[in-house]
Amino acid sequence: MEEIKTIGVVGAGQMGSGIAQLAAVHGFDVWLLDSDPNALGRATEVISNSIQRLISKGQLPQAVGTDAPKSIHCTTRLEDFSAADFVIEAIAESEAVKKKIFSEVDKITKSSAILASNTSSISITRLASATSRPHKVSELGIVLLLCSDISTLSLLVLLISIWFISFEMYVHGCCLTWRDDFLVNCLPAGICGVTSDKLYLILQVIGMHFMNPPPIMKLVEIIRGADTSDTTFNATKSLAERFGKTTVCSQDYSGFIVNRxxxxxxxxxxxxxxxxxxxxxxxxxxxxxxxxxxxxxxxxxxxxxxxxxxxxxxxxxxxxxxxxxxxxxxxxxxxxxxxxxxxxxxxxxxxxxxxxxxxxxxxx
Known part of the structure; x- marks a missing residue:
């Protein structure tokens, strides 16, 4: 998992602007996206006023408050998310609208990027179905270099197995990467010398539900979709903790914990x-x-x-x-x-x- 340095936030409303502010004051480079330039203008003003209130109350150092707004780049162009390591969607609570955004963001962002939704109730599994996180499988060649004591026949079986698995995952919008337990379950038995630490099915889509207002409220609810990987979960939890938040984890059921x-x-x-x-x-x-x-x-x-x-x-x-x-x-x-x-x-x-x-x- 790449280090998270750049965060994209979709939606410049109350939640999106709050999340952008939170990320900026904690040292991240932030791209704040909205299709409405006026919404971006309002968000900039809201963020500036919020930061000044925190400074006046002694809750934020002056230097941090001065630098944070400079780290927020407002845009109406989705293409500006191409370098984002982590994207947080914070738009209207509509499954159809969110799926459309996830599908578009998925095509623009790099394959290693994690896509998170600030949804307060909608299924993460269903939102993830609009994406293919990630969809590159070229890294599989590295696996062969790390596998020792493989005979020619076993290597051939391994290559054929990988091809079939890769094709299935391509059809379903999924991908292969690393984990400790995948080969045992997915590859045919009898492949000599192949340890169970090489490949796995990863889903880089997750729920990251901030409470309102994000800069103030201490809780972040993290929601795992049906196939959300441990790597994605751990990276999201770590990011929330870098924001100074306490996290709780919910399985993917309507309303999760808080709103249920x-x-x-x-x-x-x-x-x-x-x-x-x-x-x-x-x-x-x-x-x-x-x-x-x-x-x-x-x-x-x-x-x-x-x-x-x-x-x-x-x-x-x-x-x-x-x-x-x-x-x-x-x-x-x-x-x-x-x-x-x-x-x-x-x-x-x-x-x-x-x-x-x-x-x-x-x-x-």
Whole structure:
């Protein structure tokens, strides 16, 4: 695995700009991609303001804060990702849109690059199906040089076996590389002297779910797809730790860990409001003081984005089939009305008329 020096971030929204800032302040060269130049301009301003706040609070050294923005290169050209060692996708929570981006990024980036998604609920295995990470097999020749005591016949069998395996992997968009246990399972028995430390099927696609806002929140949720390799997982975990984050690992099931638990709570808060059990203020106050949470579930939903909450609940409902994940009609209605939360100025709360709440959320 190559050393990670250059990071590409797809999407200049709230999450993408936060991830770009995080990478830059930790010494990485960052390319921030968005198709909208205006979004890139807003992201640059948001990053600059965020860095200045951290400096003023003594949470970031002045020198680091001065140098970090210089490491962020904004672009609308996907081709600028050609040198990226690690790419993090942070766009809309839509499987179709994410797959399209992964397919395009896969064609541009070098074969050794790891592709990560910041998805909060969508299957990493399905996203990975849009890629072929990596698709070069020329390194296989090195294996033959490292295998000792192979007779001519055994060598011929090995070459034929590699050809068949390579062809199968090409058809399925996969690749051969190194691991400790692959030959035993994949190559025919009786190949003398071939130890089990030469080849393996690797998938360089993984989930890397940052919490919002990425520069502040301490957790990164790492999600392994069905075929994500140990090398990819370890490199991603190491990168998160270089960012100063604590990691948890989830298998590839809808919602992973955090949102599988969090979203039903938010959904139930909407049902509590929808059925008239209590006011929005009392629901949030009760949960904050009663369960020692910094924000109530409805405030938190506004902060996350009601459209994002709805999208995650739909993924959970479709993927797990349990009615407890069926979105509350009130949540659906708010999203249909364009009440998306803090980012649109109104959600459960009206931030145009409630500057106190908006100010409290800004401090998080």
């Amino acid at each position: 638990i969090l979203m039903p709570m938010i959904n139930e808060a909407f049902f509590t409001l929808y059925t008239g059990v209590a006011t929005k203020e009392d629901i949030d106050e009760g949960m904050k003081l009663g369960t020692n949470q910094p924000m109530g579930p409805l405030e938190l939903a506004d902060f996350i984005g009601l459209d994002v909450c709805l999208s995650i609940l739909r993924v959970l409902h479709a993927g797990l089939g349990d009615m407890k994940y069926a979105p509350c009609p009130l949540l659906v209605q708010y999203v249909d009305a364009g009440r998306l939360g803090r980012k649109s100025g109104i959600g459960v709360y009206d931030y145009r008329r409630a500057p106190t709440i908006a100010k409290q959320l800004t401090r998080l």
